[in-house]
Amino acid sequence: MNKPFSIRSLGSRFNNRKSQIQNLKWAGLLAIPVLLVSCIRVAEAQQSGRVPRIGFLGGFPAAHTAHVEALRQGLRELGYVEGKNILIEYRYAEGKPGRRAALAAELVRLKVEVIITSGSTTTRVAQKATTTIPIVMGQGPDPVRDGFVASLARPGGNITGLSSYSAELTGKRLEFLKEIVPKLSRVSFFGDSTQPGAPESLKETELAARALGLLIQYLDVQAYKDMEAQFRAASKGRADAALGFGGPRFSSRLAQITHLALKSRLPAIYPRREFVDAGGLMSYGASVIEMFRRVATYVDKILRGARPADLPVEQPTKFELVINLKTAKALGLTIPKSILLRVDQAIE
């Protein structure tokens, strides 16, 4: 009797070819989607390499520390860490004439992605240096008047940024002076004719003064050395108060100015609170620090591909009245209720 025909022998013959091929087929089919997904993930993970570079064009480093810090903070909030994924080239003219233009040209040569300007003077220099690299104004009294933008809603060129509305507030500043200084009649207006828009701001001031029944004495500070002389002129002109002080020439000499004002017993109202922090009596204006923080938003948008022509100019929403009580006391001024009600911050 032969060996019976068994399953086992049939089974082992079977195992080798057919089921192996079937198993391989299915393993392969399952592997395909897994491979695809991992490829996609790898592709997504790859980022494009370049670290963007921006330029900051200013006057004196000291005048801008707070602004720069605000800018850095604004950038951080948007995810840019200086040194890691963004580089900032700082260029300070430090008051040397003609230096600004050279520095602007240098930034243009460096092919920075954005140039941030600290004021209208700087903006003008930058505007001359390039019409293609986007320029973001940190502040500026009237970009339309100064020819930087076609309109606030649609700048239309390579310049956009923030506008500090400063000149328009000149009337309000006179109002405040009128409230705090009894029997105010003559006011010295400290200006800088080298600043763009200087004649316009003088005109605005004179208009407002007329409406308030005040007389304006225009004092031009074209160079630092003129500062003391003009204060003497103010005293000589029997000015009851002072205002103006707009522009880098003044904002770079905070301590000197406030000191001179006090020495001349001149109640002054400044465009920026930094003056009050340095001993000035009052300031009414927008927070420039806030504005520089907002600059970061512009930088971010431009780096993402937005065109400055399409980004509208922002104006500040908050204007703060800051008073230095110590200075007020030193000048022997009493602060009326109307001012107290309006004051946003009082410095001891």
Add this chain to the structure above:
Amino acid sequence: MKQGRLFRKYVVVFAGLVSGALLASGLIEIYFSYQDHKAALTAVQREKALAAALRIEQFIREIEGQVGLAGQPQIGAGMASEERRLEYLRLFRQAPPVTEVSWLDGSGRELLKVSRLALDVVGSEADFSTDPKFHTAKPGKTYFGPVYFRRESEPYMTIAVRGKGKEAGVTVAEVNLKFIWDVVSQIKVGKAGHAYVVDGRGQLIAHPDISLVLQKLDLSSLAHIEAARSRFDPTRKERDDATIARDREGRQVLTASAPITPLGWLVFVDLPLGEAFAPLYASIYRTALLILLGIGLSVLASLFLARRMVTPIRAIQAGAARIGMGALDQRIDVRTGDELETLSDEFNKMAAQLQESYTGLERKVADRTEELATANERLDETSRHKSQFLANMSHELRTPLNGILGLTEMILDKIYGEVPERIRSALEDVQVSGRHLLGLINDVLDLSKIEAGQMTLSLHEYSMQEIVQAVSTAIQPLAATKNLTLKVTMPPDLPPGKGDQRRISQVLMNLVGNAIKFAGAGEVRVEARIADGSFLVSVSDTGPGIAPADQKRIFEEFQQVEPPGQTRGPSPGVDGANSRSKGGTGLGLAIAKRIIEMHGGRIWVESKLGMGSTFTFTLPLRVERQPEVP
């Protein structure tokens, strides 16, 4: 080949069933999950829109309240200008969005304007009595003006609140709507979604990206905004459904809107569709992966299952095939404990029974064979006896016959004296009959020897030429008596042959004798040549010819053919007495055929009635061995 089809069938059915079930359930789940997700999302979007609308409304209402308070801190009492101014300064402090506030008296004349930015104006008496902000404002119904842009880039709105009491004036506030930006940007809509506000005309008034507002973007062209505006009904606080639409940049978003009724504004809450459906997509992807995995596993499982089912079936099939082919001792070993095992047992039983019957059959066959063998032996015995008998008999017959012929010969040769004429012819008749009888006995003996396989050929060298010549010489006298010419055609170089010369001569003699016998007149031709390595000899006559039906018969024993025209009895040629008229025993051709065939040759006839006949035979040149008796 049907091999493998059962396996494939099982695999397909199992895998198909399970995969189908998985797929169906997966797809159904995905479908319902999509619907549920969408419903949940739309519900959430609607809620968000409502909440956003509420917040913005609260923002505005708060300002409204503050403006109202500033306008009338005390009911009834009027206020001096300075007092009012201070009140307004307080308002500035409390409501940062208010940039300007002015007081219109009961007849619409402006008596005071206090501003954050511009110079304050006292007692201008400007007439605003026809201005909607004056006459629309009623106690309890604040006037909310349309959105306008200052300096082309700042959105503002006028709020006018009328004081209570007779002749109460109106406090008008200019509200900087950029402050709504804070509210709107704080509204969280998923990760990448946002809320924005659009006024009654479709113009954007608040957006997390303030620059869009400052651009005075007009969104009225967007489909979903247009739809929402058209549905806008300030009297009903009904919610709108969330829909899928394309936003300003053309991306697909899930959007819901809610009205801010007192103002006629619409707040929209957009969520990018990708983000909205991301968890759903993730779950679909997961489900799809699981389904694929399930299908893969089901295929593997079905392969395994099918194999388990098919293997015993295959075993049975193969075993049955082997049994069918005769290997009856094969047994199928299937131990699955089910019907298949029973089936294989039945097969085995069947094989066993077949085996038994085979052995039975074999035994019977063996028995029968034995019987046959015995019968054959007996037959052989009989045949041997017969031959022996014939041989004896013929010898016994021939001896006296030869005696008769001899004596008759001698008498005719006058050895015993003169023979009178009457006696001579009678004696010649006796001779003829005697010779005929002798011939018959010889032929019968020859034939029986040949049939018994006992005629042996005496194989020696011969010359065909000699045979032909001898025969023609011998037959010449006979031919002459019938006035027939004998024509012989032979090539001069016929090779020597090897065979039984005597028997071959016998054949040729028979053929030529027949030809002469049956030819009425004319000639008899004898031809001998080589063809295809054999001798080809033919004898033709101009006789009556042989009918096709008879051509086969003539080579059989005792068959003679009478030429047509001569009516005979029912069976012509069989009657021995009648055949005597033509002479011959009727055995000649049969013997000739045997002899030729014993040499390994062939003999046949070609004939047409009335045209004569040609008998032809072939002989291998050299016959070394006598072929076996067929």
